[in-house]
Amino acid sequence: xxxxxxxxxxxxxxxxxxxxxxxxxxxxxxxxxxxxxxxxxxxxxxxxxxxxxxxxxxxxxxxxxxxxxxxxxxxxxxxxxxxxxxxxxxxxxxxxxxxxxxxxxxxxxxxxxxxxxxxxxxxxxxxxxxxxxxxxxxxxxxxxxxxxxxxxxxxxxxxxxxxxxxxxxxxxxxxxxxxxxxxxxxxxxxxxxxxxxxxxxxxxxxxxxxxxxxxxxxxxxxxxxxxxxxxxxxxxxxxxxxxxxxxxxxxxxxxxxxxxxxxxxxxxxxxxxxxxxx
Ligand SMILES: Cc1cc2nc3c(=O)[nH]c(=O)nc-3n(C[C@H](O)[C@H](O)[C@H](O)COP(=O)(O)OP(=O)(O)OC[C@H]3O[C@@H](n4cnc5c(N)ncnc54)[C@H](O)[C@@H]3O)c2cc1C
Ligand code: FES
Numbered sequence: 001x002x003x004x005x006x007x008x009x010x011x012x013x014x015x016x017x018x019x020x021x022x023x024x025x026x027x028x029x030x031x032x033x034x035x036x037x038x039x040x041x042x043x044x045x046x047x048x049x050x051x052x053x054x055x056x057x058x059x060x061x062x063x064x065x066x067x068x069x070x071x072x073x074x075x076x077x078x079x080x081x082x083x084x085x086x087x088x089x090x091x092x093x094x095x096x097x098x099x100x101x102x103x104x105x106x107x108x109x110x111x112x113x114x115x116x117x118x119x120x121x122x123x124x125x126x127x128x129x130x131x132x133x134x135x136x137x138x139x140x141x142x143x144x145x146x147x148x149x150x151x152x153x154x155x156x157x158x159x160x161x162x163x164x165x166x167x168x169x170x171x172x173x174x175x176x177x178x179x180x181x182x183x184x185x186x187x188x189x190x191x192x193x194x195x196x197x198x199x200x201x202x203x204x205x206x207x208x209x210x211x212x213x214x215x216x217x218x219x220x221x222x223x224x225x226x227x228x229x230x231x232x233x234x235x236x237x238x239x240x241x242x243x244x245x246x247x248x249x250x251x252x253x254x255x256x257x258x259x260x261x262x263x264x265x266x267x268x269x270x271x272x273x274x275x276x277x278x
Pocket of ligand 2: 233234235236237238239240241242243244245255256257258
């Protein structure tokens, strides 16, 4: 999947609240449709540095959805405002311009590509990290692969995006108990991995570093194939700045923007990456 070179200006077509997050959509008339796990570098067409005049870079965003339409691909993004860039993107109005570069990075692999025995998928999302799992669930369904979805949130003020999922298929956890199981989403994963599912499923996770590390350790112990969609500070998004390098178990490094953001869990010793998470 090769992104067109350079950034291109697309039109924002919608922006709605979803819990405490927002889902905004844009029409990409030129690019290929993204595969699940891929991301875009995004910047508002206007007033990108308006708040404090800080000239800041485009921000990395997972594709949360992609729907072919008559004149291109309708892209969906899920955003949590945590700073000037995400707050500006959360404020985009329909009709505004949005600079996009992408789709970028390595996508998720099908269960059978990760393990010969893996027939189904377990998707584990935490907080804003549920975004790439929404598009992955849809693409798995199109490929005829069964997927169970486990989503966890810290509290009501940091929860949303369920509109991107068919809720009847989703099991929820929240640390404050406002939705689903009171506790961590990894408690739900532990139940599945203790059952018969360990040998027949591949696990796909995206969320805060501590959650990803818990998933990595559980899957390593149970010998379950797993891919983690990881985050690191990304300045360029296409391999030029080295800002996103993370250490590998074999002693080397990978640039998360080109060799990730989806990483086979076996390749890393820990998902607790410096500078990631907020
Ligand atoms: C591959 C990838 C996909 C992402 N997908 C999404 C998404 O779908 N939706 C979404 O809302 N956010 C996503 N993010 C995170 C988003 O890019 C950052 O939150 C954003 O860059 C913060 O910019 P800011 O100007 O709002 O805040 P800043 O002022 O730059 O930062 C605010 C806080 O966020 C932390 N932070 C900044 N950049 C990152 C980062 N890359 N990863 C983790 N923490 C960071 C900072 O340490 C600080 O605590 C993704 C990041 C990556 C690398
Ligand atoms: S973000 Fe620049 S090399 Fe990865």
